[in-house]
Amino acid sequence: MSNSQDHSGEKLTIERPGQRYTDGNLEARTIHLAREVPYTLFVNDREILSMATLPTHLRELFVGFMVSEGVLLSPSEILECAVDHGNRLIRLELDVPDERLEKVEKRGMLTSGCAGGLVFSVETAAAPRAGTREPLQISTSCILDRMRELDTFRGIYSITRGVHAASAATDKETLIILEDLGRHNAVDKIVGHCFLQGIDPKDKLLLTTGRITSEVLTKAARSNFPMVISRSSASAMAVAMGEQSGIDVITYVRGGRFNYFSHGGVKLSVGSCQKD
């Protein structure tokens, strides 16, 4: 197998202080997170899109993207492919007919990032800072209970194993669970449900079966959720954005355990989840 090591010199993981909940205790723990870095693609001096990516093999990523979009048909059409890590830019100079280039120019952007889309918004996001809202009181067992409800939901996943689910919950009950093929879409459906139903997210939990990337964190911040909880992991950028926005991040809720990044969104106490 070819060497698939990183040649960019960019770090691919970040060690971050967090807490681990296990066996009834919250303990300080260093947690390794994948880096997520936004890069902007220019093709023939035109800005095409930005996407957040693990900062390795960027030539492969952006060339592959242009192949997948039907723009590039032969390697000889690549006149130049320069990665500028300092400015987080990729410049592609291509010798292809205009009609092929228009495929991506007209679309403007696209969904390939999957972790991308909202990268620009991040910096200007009207994310409320910790302190502007009361920290939500919640116990560790409530986290486990709400994730169990998401995990055992008898929806399309139970038939197809092919979708993600997301939910909005109070500490004591799950309010709504919705599913979609994309983890972002499932979160958007929850955001839209709360918005349309007049449910204020400021004292609600946002749970998801998918990973928490910058895009998911931005969606939570826009809606003012104080905490995002995932059965899976989070990217380093998402956790950093949670810190900036005062949104707590909980990952790997499984087997009665989880990782916790505390940013002021909630006041977490070890203990059972008592209903009123």
Add this chain to the structure above:
Amino acid sequence: MSNSQDHSGEKLTIERPGQRYTDGNLEARTIHLAREVPYTLFVNDREILSMATLPTHLRELFVGFMVSEGVLLSPSEILECAVDHGNRLIRLELDVPDERLEKVEKRGMLTSGCAGGLVFSVETAAAPRAGTREPLQISTSCILDRMRELDTFRGIYSITRGVHAASAATDKETLIILEDLGRHNAVDKIVGHCFLQGIDPKDKLLLTTGRITSEVLTKAARSNFPMVISRSSASAMAVAMGEQSGIDVITYVRGGRFNYFSHGGVKLSVGSCQKD
């Protein structure tokens, strides 16, 4: 918990004939797949984007998306929200300042779909039909061996559990494994690697840890891979596109078993994976 059943009348799953490999046998089996349907969003009569989605809770999805993008701040700004299932359109009439609308108009599209981006390309994709290439000969054990190599790769996933991986392989060996935060990006990196290295995908396998949606299948079709293999599931649209393109789809490779949708891309035989 609120009722989260579908109210659109659209079916959310599809039963599709496939084969199940288990205990050394390939047997016919009906497999349930999640539906994936492209919808196009118009805001104030301007086309904003298309995304492929599980066809339920579309008001929530597109309103939630506009909230997440920072366009919608109050429910009272929604003058109309009409879902046209027949034409697969969502029309939003919003009373918001132009500068907020420009956030999505300028971006043109975005990545929220996660299963979206390439929906339009699908219909015009230069996907080679079965028969234009020799079916690849491959044994069931080779599928299991190559997925085991992807599963046990000691990459960023082994440190963070926060990324997807994809690989290109012959029946006998894995050629390259690359990772990214987004499952689409990992596939694009493989596509780009093959393109840049002059590796012809026509007799290679494309493996991924992520689900196979329409976008992933389109990327495989553009590059002429005869088979896409996932540790996870596939959407109904991806399997249908595989059929149109003569690309075999294998899902749920785990525990020595998998699901197989045969479309002429390979000639699969039950047996061990012998090296030359």
